[in-house]
Amino acid sequence: MSEVRHERFASPLTLLREWVERRDEQRLSEALFLGFTVDLPFLEKVALPLARASGARTAVIGDAARGLYDPVDVRRAGRDYLHGFAACAGAFHPKVALLIGDRACRLAVGSGNPTLSGWGANEELWTVLETEDDASHPLLADLADWLEELPTVVDMAPWSAGHLRELAGILTERYVAAPAGPESGPRLLHNLHQPLLEQLPPGPVDELHAYAPFVDPTGRALERIIGRLAPRRTILGLQPRWSGYDAEAIREALPDSSAGIRFLDETRLRHGKFLEWRIGDRRHSLTGSPNLTRAALCVSTARGGNCELAVLASDTEPLLPGEGDLVSPAELPGSTVRPVRTGPAAPVLLGAQTTGGRLTVALARGWPTPVGIASSPDGSPGSWTDIGEVPTGTEVHTFPDPGAPGAAIRASVRSGGAVLHSPVVFVHSPAHCARRPDLGDAPRLRHEYTVPELFTDEGAARRFEADIARLREWIAVITARPGRATALPAESGGAGETDRWETYLEECRRMIGTSLTEVAFDVSMIDLPQAPVARWTVSAITGQEDQEDQEDREEEPQEAEEALSVIGEPLVPYIPPDRRARFRAWTRRWVRALDSPSGPSGASDSASGATARAPLPVRLAVAGLCARLLAAGVWDEDDHGWRRDLEDLLLALSEGGAQDTEPSHPSVQERLNSVVAVVMTLLAQDVTLTGGGEHDVVAARAWHRCREMVAGARAGQVEDLMLDSERPLARVVRRSEVERLITLARDGNPGAELIEEFSAMGWSMRRGDGMWEIEGPFGNPLPVVGRAVSRLGAPPTGGVFVRARGRNGRWAFAAWDGSRLVLMNAPARVWRVHRVDPPATPESRFAGGDVSAIPGLIGRPTPLSAGPPETLSRMLAEVGLPYPELIGRLFALPSRGEAAGDDRAPGAGR
Structure with missing residues (x-):
């Protein structure tokens, strides 16, 4: 089965999230992201963990002259994914997201760069292809041809070229083996050897609509478009303040009265690019990466133009909004084209790779003088160490130093007394970045639960309880096996502390899913705005500047800052009053599922007699869910049943950390201690730890058990659990409460609890x-x-x-x-x-x-x-x-x- 569709889609991130939530748990084997501007820290936050946790070998390739990041902010490049640069005479400008699974495939071709703007802020246009059950589609065959040919025209490192050709082979093999399907429908167009405009069917057409954020300041592209399609009527869309255009050039290209200018609203930046034309009742469109410029539409890559990718489709819906003032070209004011500042050219470093104990670097072209190569563990100022030089005229050179995976590498030359540095690349390790092995019976939840789902879907809540019990039983069985080994892979010894932590988090995502990992460890993903159901992607907020060699400009209006400020904030769920009793029961059942129930004789699940508990990430996630339900006001004012639940939760949290059948990391203990501190703070509200009342005794009993862990807590580790809530009957903790309890726990004074009680009086x-x-x-x-x-x-x-x-x-x-x-x-x-x-x-x-x-x-x-x-x-x-x-x-x-x-x-x- 294959389908080209546009509904429910906001960005390639949507495809990734849908993949990890698949009910059939199909592994993802390949993930590829191409763009002009690439924001690696953004991708490492929102996308790459999803791809790697799903098992995929992942690659990110962008234009060698563009990058929206500081190298010091990049953590996983080279260690977890291949990052490479591409270079050509024009801009390397395609926008592609490709996901390949065992039997399914997802492809998105559009206008959005892999940045916060392109994947979540701007209004972009995407064409999305979905295939299932080993099916294929002509678009995939077209993409395979393009990936195979791309390295012959565009400069890239040999290992990047080999990676793309391997993907081309996979797509070709799948297309050949797939059942025959319709050959009609959308097709992929590229301009490696032939300009895109020459591949469009010639006119005449009844009506032409066009839009791109940048219009050729010379007007030549518009003239060529009009000449090719010969429209009877032309409407060009512009955002007056944000589009890049020259009014005089547009007037020369659209001289007659049949042309009009549609002023589009500027609620958000419209970054989607298209040509659409109508012949009778049928509409046809070209969408994708090309702007309305000569370099994008009128020149091939091989002859100095940009590298572009587009989709040609028929029977499409109108793309140009009908709202907005329609004026003649004569009424178009001024010019918004910005001057471009250029300086001496620095060498272009396409990539670096370590294999066989040697480091290989690749330059886009040989340099007339030796090129210095320097390395840094993290790209920070003052941390660079010279490795050696690439000889004059050499493009690919190997050094005996093996290079640390993920280390930052840059090339440098002297010009006119100044030192010019290339953009930074990161040492790629094929071994580190390989597909994740299928861990077989490694412990993990059977479903990818999300927090909203658990709070709204009773079926999901029920499955979650059963999944916790199944994981706990799995732990018991593995623990009882003679000569058992750790079920999950360990991080290589050469990795740094940050890398080991990131690897641990990825293993947790594999075990409990992305959403619950965010709850357990406060590694929340940026919550990108989702588009309304529509044919084309329309985002909710606008983004930051992204200028494309005089072509692509993405500007961020004032309101975007406010919109971005709410991204990732913890939200307290709303539980209707008639459902609160059920969620009180689910909370109790989730907590009880964390520990193995004892039989009449007190025997545990494990054959060895040891108590089997759910894996630590599950326990921490349940603690986060309980904190959210308390903040939601699920318990009535006179209902203190939550106190027993929290006491049992503290028992599950405080007795034993990570078990040898689950991933572990030294930093987990601090998070665990801090979560225990929050839960204990909730339990200590409205009671005295030395009192004799029923609730005092419960809190005192828990305090005696977990005081030592609270002493090792840090309030800054659990700010995600310090929820703001205006719900009636909400129970939340404030930072000052948690810090006071931590101070109390650290106080060696035997009267500390009494001092705290008397101080409050x-x-x-x-x-x-x-x-x-x-x-x-x-x-x-x-x-x-x-x-x-x-x-x-x-x-x-x-x-x-x-x-x-x-x-x-x-x-x-x-x-x-x-x-x-x-x-x-x-x-x-x-x-x-x-x-x-x-x-x-x-x-x-x-x-x-x-x-x-x-x-x-x-x-x-x-x-x-x-x-x-x-x-x-x-x-x-x-x-x-x-x-x-x-x-x-x-x-x-x-x-x-x-x-x-x-x-x-x-x-x-x-």
């Missing part, structure tokens, strides 16, 4: 020389001192000593060893000794605040003048605190902040 608590001091605006210090000694607990030897001082200077002192409590309640100067047996605690005994009503008094109160009770003497001796010093501290209060070893919580009120 406006009290201060500090420790100096073995005694805790509490100050606050409370009236009766007795319940406070009872609470403090209970929460602090008695040490193994000696006791805990606490004095609480309230308003008007009233204070109480207690010494507690776990069974006996010695109390002085000022202004009375007597010692009282109480026995406190479980389940009673000093807090419960002293809660009433009446010293005379406290049970468990041992003997009679001892006057201060009679010396310390025996119990107090023993506790003081065990901690080395002399009794006179204690009395001196109790009755000669130090000034505020003067106590040694001040252990107050940061920012605590006094």
Whole structure:
């Protein structure tokens, strides 16, 4: 089956996303992206991870003179994909995206460069071909012919040329083997040896419509178009401020009254290029990369023109909008053509490759003097090291240095006392960039879930639960196998830390999909605007400048900055009230699916008896989903069932990191710790970690288990989980909350939790020389001192000593060893000794605040003048605190902040 269509398509990124979401899980074997201007950091963010995670060998080729990036921002070129330059006398200008799978194929030919502007901001025109079930199409045969011939006319590195010819062979073989299909329909046109205009059927035609963002400033292209098609009426579309044109040249090319100029709206830049003509009731069109210029339409590549690619189609819908003022050429004002500044020519480096322990570089042409070659690990200033020189007149040269895959390479020559540098290329490693192996039974979800899908489709939510359980069982089976090996490939030892992290993320995408990987690790893709359902691609915002050798200009209006500022922001889902109960249940089921259920005997899934858990990326993704559902206000105000869910989630997160059957990376632990910190912060809201209430106990139990992980967290690692929500009943965390909990976890003070609790009440608590001091605006210090000694607990030897001082200077002192409590309640100067047996605690005994009503008094109160009770003497001796010093501290209060070893919580009120 094959189909040429335009619906549901916004850019080649759409094709990639649709591929990874295929239900048949068909692998992608090849991905090719061609363009004039190429933005590698953009592609590495939004497209290349999808292609590589699907298994594809990937190549990106652009014009040698154009690149919208700083080399230091490029991370994966040469290591994960082939990046090469192409050079010809004109501009290398085709725009192509090709995806080849085991039995399916996708092809997009159009006007959009592989940049944010071309794939998501400008209004572009694309022709999209889809084939399934080993079918083919004449467009693919045309593309194969063009790829085979392209390196004979356009300069490129030998390995880039070999790559394109290999793709041509695959397409040809598939076309030959496919069932015979219709030969009519859209066809691919190129200008390698013959100008595009000469390949159009000659006129006359009834009407001609034309548009491109750049119109030849000489007017010659328009004249040749009119001469070829001989239209009775001509309408040229222009965007007055953004199109590049010369009014006088247009008037000379369109002299008679049958021509008109349509002023198009400038909501966004129209970068799509077309000629369309009507003969009777039938419309025909030429769309693709060529502008309305002589270099694009009237000259072949071999004779100095651009390298262009276009689609010739019949029975098309109108492409030129009918809205906008229609004026005569005589009314067209001025000129918008910008002058082009040129300087001395630098050498053109087409690529670099490492094979067989040697580094090979390719220049577009030999240079009359030796060309210096330098290398940098990342392209940053000051990091360049000279490798050697390419001899005079040599195009391809090999150095004995093998070169690190992905290293930046540039060529340099001296001219007039200045040093001219070529655009940077990246060392290509065929081994690193090869097709990803089929990992067979490697753990992965069966479906490519998306967050919106899980929040709107109950069937997807159900499948997700089953998929988690299946993955967990897979882990259990593999873990139980004798002599098991790691199921996923490891990163090569020569790669840098960033590379290993990127490789880890790609393995996670293979396991759980792109969308859930974004949730798990905050590596969100740029959320490109999607076009409305229409025949041709129409984007939502406008993009940045992209000038094409006097031909292609993409300008960004003011409103684009605001539109781009919202890209990638986390969104809180809207869950209708009638569906919230179901999603509360799904949350519970997702969390429970993370851990293996124990049988009656407590046996686990694993034959070895070890607990089997879902892979760590799945656990982190479920944590992100839970945070979003809490922010969505799914739980009612009096429904605290989410607390048990979060406690179970923390158990799954905190016990065990990555298992040996899943990908791992050292940086994962910091992300895991930080996610645990967010979940714990949610659980600690509206409770005290030292309280005795039902929710306090749940939080305290989780806190005891995960405090050490929270201490290793960084709030900056989980900003994606600090969601803004205006939903009723929403529960979210703020950065300050997370940071406060991390500080609490890192505080070695045994009273840190109590300090945090008292600080929230406006009290201060500090420790100096073995005694805790509490100050606050409370009236009766007795319940406070009872609470403090209970929460602090008695040490193994000696006791805990606490004095609480309230308003008007009233204070109480207690010494507690776990069974006996010695109390002085000022202004009375007597010692009282109480026995406190479980389940009673000093807090419960002293809660009433009446010293005379406290049970468990041992003997009679001892006057201060009679010396310390025996119990107090023993506790003081065990901690080395002399009794006179204690009395001196109790009755000669130090000034505020003067106590040694001040252990107050940061920012605590006094």
